[in-house]
Amino acid sequence: xxxxxxxxxxxxNHSKSPQxxxxxxxxxxxxxxxxxxxxxxxxFEHAVQEFFRNAHGKGLNVTVPFKEEAYQLAQIHSxxxxxxxxxxxxxxxxxxxxxGDNTDGxxxxxxxxxxxxxxxxxxxxxxxxxxGAVKGVLEPLLAEKPAQIVIANRSIEKAIxxxxxFSDIGNVxxxxxxxxxxxxxxxxxxxxxxxxxxxxxxPSECVASHTQVYDMMYGAEPTLFMQWAKQQGAKAAYDGxxxxxxxxxxxxxxWRGVRPQTAPVMAGIRAKxxxxxxx
Ligand code: NDP
Numbered sequence: 001x002x003x004x005x006x007x008x009x010x011x012x013n014h015s016k017s018p019q020x021x022x023x024x025x026x027x028x029x030x031x032x033x034x035x036x037x038x039x040x041x042x043x044f045e046h047a048v049q050e051f052f053r054n055a056h057g058k059g060l061n062v063t064v065p066f067k068e069e070a071y072q073l074a075q076i077h078s079x080x081x082x083x084x085x086x087x088x089x090x091x092x093x094x095x096x097x098x099x100g101d102n103t104d105g106x107x108x109x110x111x112x113x114x115x116x117x118x119x120x121x122x123x124x125x126x127x128x129x130x131x132g133a134v135k136g137v138l139e140p141l142l143a144e145k146p147a148q149i150v151i152a153n154r155s156i157e158k159a160i161x162x163x164x165x166f167s168d169i170g171n172v173x174x175x176x177x178x179x180x181x182x183x184x185x186x187x188x189x190x191x192x193x194x195x196x197x198x199x200x201x202x203p204s205e206c207v208a209s210h211t212q213v214y215d216m217m218y219g220a221e222p223t224l225f226m227q228w229a230k231q232q233g234a235k236a237a238y239d240g241x242x243x244x245x246x247x248x249x250x251x252x253x254x255w256r257g258v259r260p261q262t263a264p265v266m267a268g269i270r271a272k273x274x275x276x277x278x279x
Pocket of ligand 1: 063064065067104107128129130131132133134153154155158189190191192193194195196198199200216217218240241243244245247
């Protein structure tokens, strides 16, 4: 029987992870089955244990809102998962224990710097949100040596606490949306507001004509946040499809020991997203 992998989240029907990992498997000739599982909000631990009870269950991706729970559940952590306090990739370790990693940050930085050619060094970055995704991207973002990262979140305390937890490795501060001051070179939306068709209430002055905006969310249409940024005069606005494919490639490497090529998979998923559904 093939090795089994899955992504767990709630909601999950928007997930492109099964398409991406199936494409990676085909490209690298790996024998595996990857599916998407909708998990009840109070049922994550049970779902993970059931999955790994099956001897063929080798690895999981974890998405909204379970990344912090996945961190608690993992029995061994990669250094970057430890630092993030959030896990997006679980793997059955050779000794049977569950290993937790976080590949979100590597995925984001690869997409920004390699695919989109956005340099982060010396830049002023606004990072929106303080959930699992933002925790996962902070260390790799700070490793790019930006001048400053301002974390802004709806629950202000979470932004302040998160900034404190990372202040030993860079210039990072936390605040609420209304306290955001000045303009930024790069704005990254790591809230799940777009999932609910919502917009973080930011002062329009934070967008300048050279500002590049990135929404971790993605879809067939530019997200509400990307549309807002363009209306404020941003130079460019990108969605998170590239991050998704790049973080998936890191997870695939961890699970299978082989790094897939991301560009053709990204192009394939984008083309499918843009194709109108059959009527
Ligand atoms: P979490 O549930 O852990 O965190 C959600 C965050 O969004 C919190 O900071 C929360 O604020 C904030 N938020 C939720 N609703 C609103 C709203 N209506 N207005 C303003 N802020 C809001 O989710 P994750 O961190 O795991 O994921 C966040 C987003 O990033 C999701 O859209 C997810 O799809 C996307 N993502 C994309 C990836 C990619 O590869 N492209 C990878 C990872 C995530 P509060 O603390 O106040 O509740």
